[in-house]
Amino acid sequence: MDTAKIEAGVRLILEGIGEDPNREGLLETPARVARMYEEVLGGLEEDPSRHFDVTFDEGHSEIVLVGDIPFYSMCEHHLAPFFGRAHVAYIPGEDGRICGISKLARLVDGFAKRPQVQERLTGQIADTLVEALNPAGVIVVIEAEHLCMSMRGVKKPGAKTTTRAVRGCFTTDADARSEALALIFR
Ligand SMILES: Nc1nc2c(ncn2[C@@H]2O[C@H](COP(=O)(O)OP(=O)(O)OP(=O)(O)O)[C@@H](O)[C@H]2O)c(=O)[nH]1
Numbered sequence: 001m002d003t004a005k006i007e008a009g010v011r012l013i014l015e016g017i018g019e020d021p022n023r024e025g026l027l028e029t030p031a032r033v034a035r036m037y038e039e040v041l042g043g044l045e046e047d048p049s050r051h052f053d054v055t056f057d058e059g060h061s062e063i064v065l066v067g068d069i070p071f072y073s074m075c076e077h078h079l080a081p082f083f084g085r086a087h088v089a090y091i092p093g094e095d096g097r098i099c100g101i102s103k104l105a106r107l108v109d110g111f112a113k114r115p116q117v118q119e120r121l122t123g124q125i126a127d128t129l130v131e132a133l134n135p136a137g138v139i140v141v142i143e144a145e146h147l148c149m150s151m152r153g154v155k156k157p158g159a160k161t162t163t164r165a166v167r168g169c170f171t172t173d174a175d176a177r178s179e180a181l182a183l184i185f186r
């Protein structure tokens with residue numbers, strides 16, 4: 001990440017809003033913002049599929065769900081945060097291959113820490129899991145509040161956006177899909 005560019009940009013924004021970037025309270029702000037962006041937008045520098053280099057052959061054939069994974073992302077239209085909970089579920093493939101459950105949360109974070117739209121975030125998580133595990137099916141549900149809709153613009157705090165990505169057997173087997181969604185929203 002080019003932190004010098006971020007710092008120069010933040011100085012320009014401060015000048016643009018009529019602030020003095022050289023007053024004492026703001027002197028360190030460009031560097032702080034650059035460090036924050038490294039933390040919350042550092043996902044472009046990583047390939048989240050790397051978390052699936054190690055998987056386990058357990059012969060498990062039933063659904064695995066890691067629900068209520070908290071996440072923070074940044075809306076690419078306003079660079080304002082959106083945040084909420086992700087639910088990631090899969091049914092292992094014929095080989096019964098599973099992954100460490102923490103890797104599903106790392107997968108969410110890897111794609112969340114980029115300029116995003118919620119729909120793309122949801123699909124990227126599902127598609128990466130399909131590639132990594134060759135599972136029978138995947139469902140990802142994300143529920144989020146967008147600050148660009150809460151604190152500005154249409155100003156509807158509390159409005160929740162829900163997105164879903166469905167892959168494999170969950171697209172054709174309505175019972176399996178209903179069962180997974182019931183587990184997610186129980
Ligand atoms: N589909 C989708 N839209 C999003 C997401 N995040 C923000 N948006 C929307 O992106 C749109 C951008 O619309 P524009 O009309 O270009 O921008 P704007 O004038 O700031 O729009 P308002 O937010 O309505 O004031 C807005 O409707 C946002 O609510 C997202 O993750 N998914």
Ligand SMILES: [Zn+2]
Binds near residue numbers: 075076077078079149
């Ligand atoms: Zn936005």
